Amino acid sequence: xxxxxxxxxxxxxxxxxxxxxxxxxxxxxxxxxxxxxxxxxxxxxxxxxxxxxxxxxxxxxxxxxxxxxxxxxxxxxxxxxxxxxxxxxxxxxxxxxxxxxxxxxxxxxxxxxxxxxxxxxxxxxxxxxxxxxxxxxxxxxxxxxxxxxxxxxxxxxxxxxxxxxxxxxxxxxxxxxxxxxxxxxxxxxxxxxxxxxxxxxxxxxxxxxxxxxxxxxxxxxxxxxxxxxxxxxxxxxxxxxxxxxxxxxxxxxxxxxxxxxxxxxxxxxxxxxxxxxxxxxxxxxxxxxxxxxxxxxxxxxxxxxxxxxxxxxxxxxxxxxxxxxxxxxxxxxxxxxxxxxxxxxxxxxxxxxxxxxxxxxxxxxx
Numbered sequence: 001x002x003x004x005x006x007x008x009x010x011x012x013x014x015x016x017x018x019x020x021x022x023x024x025x026x027x028x029x030x031x032x033x034x035x036x037x038x039x040x041x042x043x044x045x046x047x048x049x050x051x052x053x054x055x056x057x058x059x060x061x062x063x064x065x066x067x068x069x070x071x072x073x074x075x076x077x078x079x080x081x082x083x084x085x086x087x088x089x090x091x092x093x094x095x096x097x098x099x100x101x102x103x104x105x106x107x108x109x110x111x112x113x114x115x116x117x118x119x120x121x122x123x124x125x126x127x128x129x130x131x132x133x134x135x136x137x138x139x140x141x142x143x144x145x146x147x148x149x150x151x152x153x154x155x156x157x158x159x160x161x162x163x164x165x166x167x168x169x170x171x172x173x174x175x176x177x178x179x180x181x182x183x184x185x186x187x188x189x190x191x192x193x194x195x196x197x198x199x200x201x202x203x204x205x206x207x208x209x210x211x212x213x214x215x216x217x218x219x220x221x222x223x224x225x226x227x228x229x230x231x232x233x234x235x236x237x238x239x240x241x242x243x244x245x246x247x248x249x250x251x252x253x254x255x256x257x258x259x260x261x262x263x264x265x266x267x268x269x270x271x272x273x274x275x276x277x278x279x280x281x282x283x284x285x286x287x288x289x290x291x292x293x294x295x296x297x298x299x300x301x302x303x304x305x306x307x308x309x310x311x312x313x314x315x316x317x318x319x320x321x322x323x324x325x326x327x328x329x330x331x332x333x334x335x336x337x338x339x340x341x342x343x344x345x346x347x348x349x350x351x352x353x354x355x356x357x358x359x360x361x362x363x364x365x366x
Contacts, residue, residue: 006126017325026321033325034341034351037303041274041344043225044267050259062255069258072265073233077205082238085245086253090191090219090232095121099247101153101185102127109147110156111139113164113333115189118156137164137297141176148184158189160196160300163332163339167300169200177211187215192301194223194271195278212237222302223274224264229257278302281342288352305339310362312338318358324351
């Protein structure tokens with residue numbers, strides 16, 4: 001059998017190690033996972049109740065158009081139903097965008113260190129990937145703009161950026177959009193937007209009203225705590241969303257996911273409490289990193305990238321043996337850094353205690 005040539009040498013996405021695997025491999029009874037930027041506080045009780053109720057309808061197909069959830073998103077964000085598309089996580093929306101717009105030979109611009117699924121799906125579709133160097137872990141939008149040409153179909157901006165946690169401001173994005181050709185689609189991935197309180201953060205919905213070539217990505221996997229339900233969405237101009245919908249598989253989001261998302265979207269109190277606790281966690285962890293003379297990128301999501309001045313793989317394995325699953329930077333293009341999800345207070349304190357022990361065991365190399 002002859003596969004699509006563009007996928008032959010593609011690496012397979014490597015997620016954070018599952019808790020069950022670590023327990024089994026290392027013989028541990030207690031393991032904390034702070035690797036995949038999941039919400040340590042779970043999900044809204046209202047979302048959990050909605051999932052339980054939906055079990056009564058487990059034999060029925062879901063609403064392929066996600067009508068009720070679409071109406072709730074439209075009401076909350078002031079957009080129209082023809083501006084919204086749902087996916088099995090925002091990952092699938094990325095995949096659908098790539099499928100809808102890329103032809104072999106098209107170009108796409110993205111930061112050198114950003115969410116890997118932009119790169120992966122562009123390669124699957126045979127697009128030429130143009131990587132822009134970053135400025136201290138942050139998207140350098142003027143540099144990215146210089147790389148846009150007549151063949152550039154899509155520009156990807158992850159904000160806050162995964163894996164570095166940094167952000168670009170409203171003024172920076174607006175300046176970029178002003179000069180970006182209108183025929184080039186700009187995807188502004190806002191998976192962690194609900195965690196941000198910085199007033200400089202872009203108002204994507206306002207920008208969307210000005211620029212038809214902009215698409216916003218959102219997800220219920222992060223602050224809403226519905227990662228296992230796999231549901232996310234895109235908001236854009238009706239003409240763009242129509243094209244994305246044309247490649248969307250039928251019934252691509254489940255009944256339980258739609259019900260959970262609908263309930264979660266209405267629970268502003270839960271979201272606000274998670275945001276507050278996350279900011280408290282960032283303050284605690286960054287204070288401890290400074291005490292340990294470790295540098296880190298400014299964190300605007302629910303994770304922090306830290307330069308540990310030691311081989312990331314060695315620190316990762318050391319933390320694993322102590323029952324903490326984190327993300328090793330050597331898989332993300334940062335060979336001497338680790339990325340940790342902000343946990344609850346007990347998890348954060350345990351993380352620091354384990355990290356101190358591991359740092360004392362692994363020699364400094366940079």
